[in-house]
Amino acid sequence: QQQVKQSPQSLIVQKGGISIINCAYENTAFDYFPWYQQFPGKGPALLIAIRPDVSEKKEGRFTISFNKSAKQFSLHIMDSQPGDSATYFCAVDFGNEKLTFGTGTRLTIIP
Amino acid sequence: EADIYQTPRYLVIGTGKKITLECSQTMGHDKMYWYQQDPGMELHLIHYSYGVNSTEKGDLSSESTVSRIRTEHFPLTLESARPSHTSQYLCASSDRTGYADTQYFGPGTRLTVL
Numbered sequence: 083q084q085q086v087k088q089s090p091q092s093l094i095v096q097k098g099g100i101s102i103i104n105c106a107y108e109n110t111a112f113d114y115f116p117w118y119q120q121f122p123g124k125g126p127a128l129l130i131a132i133r134p135d136v137s138e139k140k141e142g143r144f145t146i147s148f149n150k151s152a153k154q155f156s157l158h159i160m161d162s163q164p165g166d167s168a169t170y171f172c173a174v175d176f177g178n179e180k181l182t183f184g185t186g187t188r189l190t191i192i193p
Numbered sequence: 194e195a196d197i198y199q200t201p202r203y204l205v206i207g208t209g210k211k212i213t214l215e216c217s218q219t220m221g222h223d224k225m226y227w228y229q230q231d232p233g234m235e236l237h238l239i240h241y242s243y244g245v246n247s248t249e250k251g252d253l254s255s256e257s258t259v260s261r262i263r264t265e266h267f268p269l270t271l272e273s274a275r276p277s278h279t280s281q282y283l284c285a286s287s288d289r290t291g292y293a294d295t296q297y298f299g300p301g302t303r304l305t306v307l
Contacts, residue, residue: 181296
């Protein structure tokens with residue numbers, strides 16, 4: 083079974099700091115790597131995604147870094163804010179028309 | 194915000210009851226999914242559908258069943274609820290935007306079986 087390993091499980095960051103969440107996958111991926119953000123009481127929503135023809139994608143304070151040879155990708159949140167407190171999921175498309183999600187990271191930004 | 198709806202949002206029910214969790218989307222998406230989400234966050238795919246009259250079991254074994262008679266509607270049924278079914282159930286649909294699918298999630302149904 084295809085797996086996506088996500089770390090850390092929980093993360094506490096001071097306001098203004100950098101939050102970093104990492105994911106690694108096994109086997110061959112279809113080359114699409116999205117991150118989803120979930121607030122309490124809501125379903126996950128697409129935050130940012132990357133294709134591996136680039137090694138980095140930035141949207142505002144959110145950046146994905148991708149290392150194809152290592153089969154790893156990470157989410158960086160710059161200048162983290164209390165409103166960023168949420169659960170984050172990475173996901174991998176293994177080409178079977180489904181997404182395989184990571185185990186999730188609960189991020190808390192403290193003042 | 195995505196137009197995908199789930200009802201009820203919360204359900205508390207006794208053991209042995211039959212329940213149906215409703216999921217509807219107005220985006221015309223062919224693909225729809227049901228996930229079970231642990232209290233500890235992890236998302237587990239339990240059912241998916243690629244279109245009308247198409248249903249498949251997901252990665253996590255589930256005693257629930259689904260049907261897809263209409264594109265916009267993807268209900269999940271438990272014939273006899275048990276406390277082990279207590280969980281959050283999330284419905285999603287997807288479309289192919291350019292390169293790959295984007296999944297849109299509903300708000301979820303939190304099920305408690307006593």
